[in-house]
Amino acid sequence: MAVATISNLIVRYGTKTAVNDLSLEVPEGCTGLLGPNGAGKTTLLKTLLGFLVPTSGTGEVFGMNIANEGLRIRQRIGLMPEMDCHIPGMNAVTFVSYAGELAGMPASDALRRAHEVLEYCGLGEARYRNVETYSTGMKQRIKLAQALVHGPKLIFLDEPTNGLDPAGRDEMLDLIRNISASQVVNVLVSSHLLPDIERTCDQVIVMRNGKVVRQGTMQALRQTVGIQIEVEMYIETPPLVDEMARRGVETRHHNANLYLMMFPEGTHNPAKLIFEGAKAVGGQVRGFHAATRSLEDIFLEAIE
């Protein structure tokens, strides 16, 4: 079941079209929203939250219309914005419980839940410190805590690892993975950092110029077309490319002693062809395995 559905959505800022005839479904689980800067990722999130009125098209989040049910949608959504944000003059507990009260929680429930969420986000020890004194990593965590406090069913994480050191980034990604693994919260992560998406998400939506250019599960997107095999030779063997081409196999030299071979559909015994080709040019095969595409390949291919 999709948590959000969008059909032919167009969002314009004056004369600039930020989202152009976009149609997509955000499935349950953890979904990554990828795209270069200016692709329309943040605009899409803001439209789903009801901050921007679409020029045309329709959209629903949990079956609620984005054009006129923004308040009801925000009741069930948590947003972790990209930029630093806090309410001045408050410590972490006050800030998070205040965010809960703003979402309609009774004060006592909000306070209890604030302690719980801060503990969960790893800020238990620093909960009585003023948020203004927090480090960048802690500020990212408190943004996540305030997004989770009212028990949303979907959270939008806009560049969640911005400004974090490697250790902090690892912890944040683990936290995101843990939240989506709970299966009570769906997560939509917007990022231009491919390893972050690769580590946390089950599905990916790639955007460019306000349009979806790729969408699917990680597994499906990584699958290659036809039979593709990555072959490791003992040493670099340049004649192999031409030799394999003579045998009807397109071959690319990846790097050093690695070659990617693309066999025509219906090839019976690719291994035999590899060994014969190597023998013909006097090369030695060290190993081979079915090739998969990295998220970087998928992304680069999508935005080309």
Added chain:
Amino acid sequence: MDFDLPKQEPAPPSNAPSPIADLSYRTYEGELKTRSLRWWVISMAVMRLLKKSVGFWINAGVIVLIYLIAGLQLYLTGNLGSRVNGALGIDEQTKYASTFFQVSGNTGLMVFIICLTVGAGSIAADNKANALMVYLSKPLTKGDYLLGKWAGIFMTLFLVNFCPAITLYLYCLTSYISQGFLKNEPMLIFKVFGACLVPAIIHASLLVGCSAWSKSPRAAYIFYAGLYFLSTIASGIMFGVIYRGDMQSGGHILNYSLGGVINGLCQSIYGVQTVFPGGKLPMPSLPLMLTLAIIFVAVGVAAARAKINAVEVVKG
């Protein structure tokens, strides 16, 4: 001696899952209140932040002191007798209203400073800390947010004025009821209430506008203080240039400033004429003062409403 200590289990590694604490994510399934109360949560937060403000407590203390002095003044004149009061120029019919009006004028500066303390940072600090995204990503509208901020400033200013004023009123009621307090001025309680509302409404409305358009509390502070004092100076210069200091014919010009409108409205509410060495000044025009006050309120609120947005849209 037996040195064979009992064998101890090795301590679990620090990253081992705790056997007693469930650290997995749990959602909230409890009660959620209706949206109509959320502006109240914001206004309470505005007022709660004042608890630690030394400036607020000092100014509030000065206001209480001014009311205490007024009470003492009433106590002393109350014991002098009507003949002596008449000799001092004190009108028995409007003695209490005059006192309250005088006090509202004396506390004006303190109320103004408190309004800067409470209100300058109300929205500007949120702008600086990007807090609008936190507010507006929750299920509330920008109207809820604005009403909450406005009400936080308004209630603070109103209460800081009204609490000592009503105490003074109750003192007068209990002490001077036999001397015709209620008979002479039966509507005074409503006048006190109205006169406390006026500065609170005008300051709160204009200040949310200034604060919304400022990137930092300091900028809002300077902008609003500048507006207040420059309007006072400008009306003073106009009075000097056009009427050459003639209070009788040009005194009304002094009401054409921010502080002047507040003072003029309070004077109209209490119905007290200002006395100066040349005689009594004419009352300020109530319709004009009311129109100016409504313009101030509308401009302030409209300016704030125009600026508060979850998404800053640059058209082009």
